[in-house]
Amino acid sequence: MSEPHHALAEIVRAEGTRIVATLARTLGDLQSAEDAMQEAAVRALREWPRTGVPESPRAWLIVTARRAAIDRIRRESARAGKERAGMELILPGDLPDTVVRDDQLRLIFTCCHPALSLPAQVTLTLRVLCGLDLPQIAAVLLTTESAVAKRLTRTRGKIARARIPYRVPSDEELPQRLAAVCAVIHASYTAAHSRLGGDTVRDPGATREAVRLARLVQAAMPDEVMPAAVLALILLTEARTPARLDEHGDPVILAEQDRTRWDRGLIAEGLRLLDRSLRRSGGVADPYQLQAAIAAEHARAADYRDTDWAEIVRLYDLLLSVRPDDAARLARAVAVAEAHGPAAGLSALDAMPRGPVTHRWQAVRAELLARDGHLTEAADGMRRALTPDVNAAERRYRERRIALWEQS
Incomplete structure (x- = not known):
């Protein structure tokens, strides 16, 4: 070239x-x-x-x-x-005087037009402003590439037919767009934190941008519950980054991470934000608050063995009651296995609604099978988890697991 x-x-x-x-x-x-x-x-x-x-x-x-x-x-x-x-x-005219000063964040609010459905707002913004491709959007929104493509086509058609304008919203209009903006920021962080395909596990530049945008939303709308919860969730997750990869850039599982390397400043900030958000919501937690509460349980545990897995299972049950999805069900199965043993975790996996079998489901099932003593079946299952959308670092980790189980 x-x-x-x-x-x-x-x-x-x-x-x-x-x-x-x-x-x-x-x-x-x-x-x-x-x-x-x-x-x-x-x-x-x-x-x-x-x-x-x-x-x-x-x-x-x-x-x-x-x-x-x-x-x-x-x-x-x-x-x-x-x-x-x-x-x-x-010819650019004067922008309205608004609490949203950052150009990128202003455009995200602009793209999240309330005339569109929430899924349409999020999908369009992830594609147009965050630059995610169809597989990435499908992965973070827990849907299929064909569904994402159809949604984008329908959304663009509606914008054209209804002549929906791209106009920067006033401060009074921001709250009705907040749910979509928070969903976009969290989804963009998730996509960057656990990359689909490629050579590395995460995209540091994109995670920093998501953290920056989350901070800006929270600062611009400090009395709103959701931005504080989203920022808390992102910070509590980001705090584990220094211990998440080894010297080769390969993933280190949570049980083996050196917790002295976790960023205690981010953890303290995330816990404060979560507490403030929960107090303002009057005891009724939204999905971001529940996910942040789960991350907080991990952050509070000085050692993996000190983790309150029963409480984490309870929080996942609450999360599934307000927003049922396969990612939460999969994570709950892992927590059940930690609290009650691998056989219980496998039963929780089998109880999940039958949808498309993802590489993460295959990998979790293989790990639980190995812990339950079924090493040959575990190795076979982990091979099925080596799909093309697994990034190179995670692929190396899974291949090492297969070799270990085959040698045992």
């Missing part, structure tokens, strides 16, 4: 979704923004090899995309006034 082509690929990978988001705000239409971005990229492929990579590739793409949009409006200006209206959209 030539240097100009490589530079374009890198800027599109790193900044493409933000450029589209900026264009969507100024153009007032997502499809037009995506079309303009695509045309700008085509022009870059044609011009950069001849003129060289510009000093600011991102600015070049934005300017070129806006010009492409203007040209398209001129070509389609059959209706009177359309060209003038389009020009006014492209």
Whole structure:
């Protein structure tokens, strides 16, 4: 790949979704923004090899995309006034005075339009602003790639038909968009914390961005319950990062992590936020608070053996009562195994509703089978967990487990 082509690929990978988001705000239409971005990229492929990579590739793409949009409006200006209206959209106007100052967070609130369903808001924002691909979105939303693709198509169609504007919301409009914004931030953190495919377990840059956005939402809306709970959950999870990987970048399971390496500052902050959130909710916990409470139980235990697994099972039961999903059911089965033994954990796995069998379900079942003494069956099950969407580091760990069980 030539240097100009490589530079374009890198800027599109790193900044493409933000450029589209900026264009969507100024153009007032997502499809037009995506079309303009695509045309700008085509022009870059044609011009950069001849003129060289510009000093600011991102600015070049934005300017070129806006010009492409203007040209398209001129070509389609059959209706009177359309060209003038389009020009006014492209020239940025004053943004409303709002507590949301950060450009990226402002665009997330903008994309989470209440005229769309909550799943549509989250899916669209993860794709357009967070840059997640279909497999990543499907993984964090616990659905299929085909379902994600259909949802995106329906959502874009509804936006076009209903002429839903990309307008920065006022402060009064922020609360009705908060649930979707929190879901987007938590989903983007989850996708970065446990990567799908690739060479590494996590994406440090993306996790830092999710933490940053979670802090901004909580600071902008300090009296709301949900942002504090989401930030608490993310911080309590992020606190374990220093002990989560070995010197080769391979995963270290929770039972074997050196807890002296956990970030006690993040844990203390997360516990304070969780306590504040729970006090404000009047004793009625939402899914983020319950997940944060589970993370808090792990954080409080000085040693893996000191973990209150019975309490964790109880918290998972509460979580499943308000938001039943397979990820929580799978984690609950692990907690049941710790509290009552591997046979009980296997029974909990078997009791899960029969849906698509994921590589994580296969891996958990293999570990429980090995603990229950069924090493050959465990090795066979772990081989089935070596699917293409497993990242390289986790694949190495699972292959070592298979070798260990086969030698025993």
